[in-house]
Amino acid sequence: MQRKRTRKAGVVTAMAAAFAFTAGAQAAEVQKVHEKGxxxxxxxxxxxxxxxxxxKAGDPKRGAKIVVKxxxxxxxxxxxxxxxxxxPFHGNIGPxxxxxxxxxxxxxxxxxxxxxxxxxxxTIMPAFYRVEGLHRVxxxxxxxxxxxxxxxxxxxxxMKTLKASQ
Numbered sequence: 001m002q003r004k005r006t007r008k009a010g011v012v013t014a015m016a017a018a019f020a021f022t023a024g025a026q027a028a029e030v031q032k033v034h035e036k037g038x039x040x041x042x043x044x045x046x047x048x049x050x051x052x053x054x055x056k057a058g059d060p061k062r063g064a065k066i067v068v069k070x071x072x073x074x075x076x077x078x079x080x081x082x083x084x085x086x087x088p089f090h091g092n093i094g095p096x097x098x099x100x101x102x103x104x105x106x107x108x109x110x111x112x113x114x115x116x117x118x119x120x121x122x123t124i125m126p127a128f129y130r131v132e133g134l135h136r137v138x139x140x141x142x143x144x145x146x147x148x149x150x151x152x153x154x155x156x157x158x159m160k161t162l163k164a165s166q
Contacts, residue, residue: 043111046118047107047111047119054150060160061158063151063154063158066151066155068087072146076090081096081162094125099163099164114128128147129149129152131143
């Protein structure tokens with residue numbers, strides 16, 4: 001009788017410890033990131049950069065221009081965006097972004113632009129706001145992000161307009 005109670009108590013204790021560990025792992029994890037020459041930002045819960053990199057909203061018209069510009073965002077090389085059907089050569093490597101604002105929050109979009117490797121280390125999507133830990137960077141681009149903090153915010157502002165028509 002005593003042995004059964006001890007075993008039960010041990011199982012309950014182990015379950016409580018496992019629950020406490022799980023609850024602790026699910027608590028809000030904030031990772032502060034600062035790279036040389038770039039503004040610091042916080043990654044929350046490993047999936048989002050909820051705060052603007054500049055402290056102000058972006059311009060969706062400038063964002064659209066960056067998305068289609070081949071020497072800047074070049075998003076259409078990999079993604080289809082129906083709202084930009086006037087531009088040719090939409091890619092199909094990445095997910096379609098036609099309705100991205102309906103299923104993704106602003107902070108989630110921002111992390112995917114800043115450094116998608118946080119979410120998927122094997123992704124082929126480039127990190128647009130990084131200067132460290134990159135490979136095969138042309139000499140003239142070393143130490144420079146693909147997009148500035150304001151350009152990131154402009155692209156986010158444009159992406160927030162992308163909802164499929166009802």
